[in-house]
Amino acid sequence: MSELDRREFLKIVGLSAGAAAAAGCSDPAEKLIPYVVQPETITPGIAVEYASTCLECSTGCGLHVKTREGRPIKLEGNPEHPINQGRLCARGQASLGRTYHPDRIAGPATRSGDGSLQPIGWEDAKAKLAAKLGSAAGRTWILGGPVGPSLDGLLDQVAQATGIAGRLTYEPFGDHALLEASRQLFGAYAVPVFDLTGADLVVDFGSDFLDTGRSPVEHARQLAAGRDVAAHANGGTRVIAISPRQNLTASNADIWVPAKPGSEGVLALALAQAVAQARGNATVSALASAGSKAAALAAAGIDAALFDKVAAKLAGARRAVALPPGVAASTTAGRSDAAAVLLLNAAVGSIGTSVKYPAADAKRTASLADVKKLIEKMNAGQVECLLIHDLNPVFSLPTALGFREALAKVELVVAFAPLADETTELANLLLPDHTPMESWGDASPRQGVRSLVQPTIRPLFDTQAMGDTLLAAARATGAAGVASLPAGSWKSVLEANWSGTSWRHALARGGEFGEMPQRSVSLVEGLSGVRVGAPTISGSGDLTLVAFPHSYLGDGRGAALPWNQEIPDPVTKLSWNSWVELSHEKAAELDVTLGDVVTVATEAGSVDVSVFPRGGIPNDVIAIPIGQGHTVGHYASRAGDEDPQPGVARGVNLADLLPAATDEAGARPSSRRRRRSRRPAAIAGSRCRSGRTTSASAVSHPSSICTTSRRRAASRTSSPRRRRWPPSTPPTTPPITPPITSPRRATKRAAMEPPEGTTSPARPSSSTPATMPIRISPIAGA
């Protein structure tokens, strides 16, 4: 036995201790590399901010991206930007996570026959696309979401140079109805800017302008300034919200008119008529002659006193603004609804003052009808290659349209999305784009305001800007028109588009912010009277379904971000799942209680969703938020849950319930017509599923509702003996919200009495017809 000397012994012990320490350490080894040559702009520990633009929705707010050591860590509003003036909404804040998201597609890939992804190099990937563009350009289509003006121009150029058959820009929450209505009334094909500054009355026809409206940050700021009690002794701007469901705007409104879904247009026309007569505006009165108070009262289910009150406020207002319906209130009568609201604005004289039209016309974008035509072409085998960017059509298009099935008939589906989603799962060729924080770009939220997007981090993955990918692929086709393409990279194209300005100055400020050149509009000569048809409500059930956009999820693109899931919805305080809102009375009638799972069926399909009974919704209306129901994604689906269930949807996708209906834009307003289908729409009674969490979860905010797994288990085991809700209270008098903590007392005490003095709440009577067809909100089609 050899002698083990002291030195040898220490060596062995030291080595094994080191190995044990390495094995026991769960964190991967990381190298800390000091700056050898320190970048000039970076001081470790000091944040550097870059101006950029938020691309999370189409509002186009300015950003200051706060970076530390080359990594964006926080997004804040750009104080110089005219739209958000330094503020940023919840969705904008959350968009930081996109760049670092676990769903990022690591690099270009092709899908092999068995459905698995094979990574390929960028050169091969672009050659593949170029080969297809070269051989079948006439059978190639581009389908995408809205992009900035420079990228939009480049896409058009590429489409033209390579001879691509067509390009559709489709925004699920687009403003088609409003555009068509503007053209009908004023001959201006443009989205007006609704300026609430200086307004003393804002009437919202279901656009939910404080939450999911056209420019929520801007409008919230303008309203807060207009309601500042320090500056306005009389309390400032009054808000009247017209919405079947108590949304965030109705929660903040002074008067809430719980009009029946689909009655916004009829109500607006009757109000326009009443206000025009009161103000002696003969032109508008003649145009709104079809508006009748009796018809409006019947359609909206409100009492005459409430109508008169709203009409009197509008007639007496110094400056009133009426906001046309948004997504939640979009119906098959979308254009005439918007036209009636614009007419109401004309009646109160706010066109040109608070409703400002930009000088230039809007670019025509695709409507749902155009997408339908494309799907027909795909089904007929006329589309060989489809390029999809900035859009998740497999998720967001109504399932009834059959986009998924049509996509299977396309030989090459190219997806540019940086994050995996339902569409990239079906694509054959993935050419991942940078995220907005890694790429160059621009946005033009309104005429006169140009906003730049600049990269604030080196691309984390093997991605390439879509502009560069398409330029390279187009050049490689060698088509005749390619010579007309701009030289250089996507960035140089962008710089060329900004050539009239100081690039460095624009980059530092975040863009070029000027006044919007306004056009003076007036009602078109010889306009025939505006008529509002009742929306076509399909189905024959006794409940009307309102599909409203979720506060943070938008059309579903926000569902990938963890904060959007975790932070409770501002009205219901529910998180991480879908829910169906229905009234307490209806819940009692159906014998369901909070968290019970019901089946909601329309003629297009059915979903299982948990119940959220509340007082802020009429008995014959149910409401489900849009945005959940993804089957792909770490946070969007259940793939990243504590007990991971890849491929299982989180919540329900409203696309499964909505028919492929479009509104009447471009045609005469439809007459009053209700189509009834044979299949009844129904809410089946309480039904709980085992194994899968289908209930909406709630965060324990004092005013929130909570449904726990325990509760579901209880109602499972005691299924024969269903609980009645409420236990002892008669259904007509819902009990008062009981907050857990008692700051309520302090709030109550300190709540300031209004100058006029408070009276007991006047409840508008809502007549409840025995049967009411299921009412569908098609996603802004045309």
Added chain:
Amino acid sequence: MTIDNDKCTGCSACITACYVENNVSIVGEKQALMHREMTWLRIERYVGDGDDDASLDSERRPIPSGETLGGTQVRHLPMLCQHCGAAPCEAVCPVIATYHNDEGINGMVYNRCVGTRYCANNCTYKVRRFNYFDYGRKNWPGLLGLMLNPDVTVRGQGVMEKCSFCVQRIETARQPAKDAGKPIADGAVKTACQQSCPSDAISFGNVRDKASAPSQRAQQGAARAYHALQVLNTRSAVTYLGQVRREES
């Protein structure tokens, strides 16, 4: 801090801003169902007149029922750590992990905290959050950890946490002020919630300085100023300005 409830619309931009700024963990659906969310700032929504005889369901959970059709008696109250002058949480901490500094901030020393949760138990406002699991390590999959704010500690398992009034932002402003030999100027520190608020409902500053923005706003709105649960005399540092009702609805 002064919060004008009349301006707050409840949009929740402040909550997301707080999550991102302060590395607040996402806990996921299962944990959220067990009320283990980590939010430092929540917006309480009160509906109706808030009578005490509200009925509770069998599990003593509140049912939202103050809502009436056409009723607009909704109030939004952003609730965060009130940084009480006489804080109930501080007195019960056995290890002095939560303490009061001379600027009036109720601080948390994470590495002192042993997780007794006495402080959360004693907190009047229920704003303290406990890390039941190692959310900070588990819940930032992939590269999401790169997005964490390096100025804010990622809290480990067994540690209590709560709103710090964005103390890291105060510290960032302190050094330049010190270099200039002046106190931190009013408006030099904007908390994350205040910065994001679209309706400018939140103002933050030195409440002892009568000329500071929060003091000014509290004085201007003196008729509707109150502290949450002021009857308990916690000497809260947050002044709320009550909501104004403009219409008899």
